[in-house]
Amino acid sequence: xxxxxxxxxxxxxxxxxxxxxxxxxxxxxxxxxxxxxxxxxxxxxxxxxxxxxxxxxxxxxxxxxxxxxxxxxxxxxxxxxxxxxxxxxxxxxxxxxxxxxxxxxxxxxxxxxxxxx
Amino acid sequence: xxxxxxxxxxxxxxxxxxxxxxxxxxxxxxxxxxxxxxxxxxxxxxxxxxxxxxxxxxxxxxxxxxxxxxxxxxxxxxxxxxxxxxxxxxxxxxxxxxxxxxxxxxxxxxxxx
Numbered sequence: 001x002x003x004x005x006x007x008x009x010x011x012x013x014x015x016x017x018x019x020x021x022x023x024x025x026x027x028x029x030x031x032x033x034x035x036x037x038x039x040x041x042x043x044x045x046x047x048x049x050x051x052x053x054x055x056x057x058x059x060x061x062x063x064x065x066x067x068x069x070x071x072x073x074x075x076x077x078x079x080x081x082x083x084x085x086x087x088x089x090x091x092x093x094x095x096x097x098x099x100x101x102x103x104x105x106x107x108x109x110x111x112x113x114x115x116x117x
Numbered sequence: 118x119x120x121x122x123x124x125x126x127x128x129x130x131x132x133x134x135x136x137x138x139x140x141x142x143x144x145x146x147x148x149x150x151x152x153x154x155x156x157x158x159x160x161x162x163x164x165x166x167x168x169x170x171x172x173x174x175x176x177x178x179x180x181x182x183x184x185x186x187x188x189x190x191x192x193x194x195x196x197x198x199x200x201x202x203x204x205x206x207x208x209x210x211x212x213x214x215x216x217x218x219x220x221x222x223x224x225x226x227x228x229x230x
Contacts, residue, residue: 001176004159006159009157042223043205043223043224044221044223045207045209045219045221047218047219050218091159091160102148102165102167102173103148103211104150104162104165104175105150105160105162105209105219106162107152107159107160107161108159109157109158109159110159
């Protein structure tokens with residue numbers, strides 16, 4: 001079974017600075033998807049960024065970027081120019097390839113990010 | 118997301134009583150999932166459905182059952198609620214094929230006393 005590990009239960013960053021959240025995963029598959037979700041106090045799950053394993057180029061969405069190291073099974077999230085609105089719980093998630101997995105998402109335990117003014 | 122409605126949003130129930138949580142979607146998505154979220158555990162999959170009347174267990178299915186009699190509704194039942202089932206429950210849906218994102222409901226906070 002796939003597992004997703006987020007080794008940092010909590011992180012903090014000063015406003016306007018950069019922070020990196022770590023995620024590692026374990027899988028025997030060669031093709032899969034990885035995601036970062038943001039969960040603010042409203043409880044809503046918000047997709048931040050996704051990465052297809054077959055793509056070597058790291059995904060970027062505005063201030064959010066990932067460092068995807070397939071061989072190391074590492075998928076870290078970098079938030080640049082941190083804003084107060086970035087404060088939330090962040091979840092790393094894995095999805096196997098194809099319909100055989102029934103597209104199930106496996107989540108890490110989450111990292112609570114605090115942004116200090 | 119307006120495409121998924123979870124009901125109720127909050128519920129307090131007593132140990133030993135049956136509880137049913139409802140997930141209703143207007144997206145016509147084939148796949149539906151029930152997760153529970155607990156501090157220190159992230160989201161864990163309880164059950165999922167890959168079509169009407171097609172369901173399967175996730176990693177934490179003990180004490181839960183599900184039913185899906187039509188595409189838009191996925192029900193999660195706690196046959197006899199226990200305090201360990203106090204949690205926030207999320208429903209999610211996904212369209213079939215290719216890459217499509219997931220749509221999450223707003224969650225149901227269930228407290229078993």
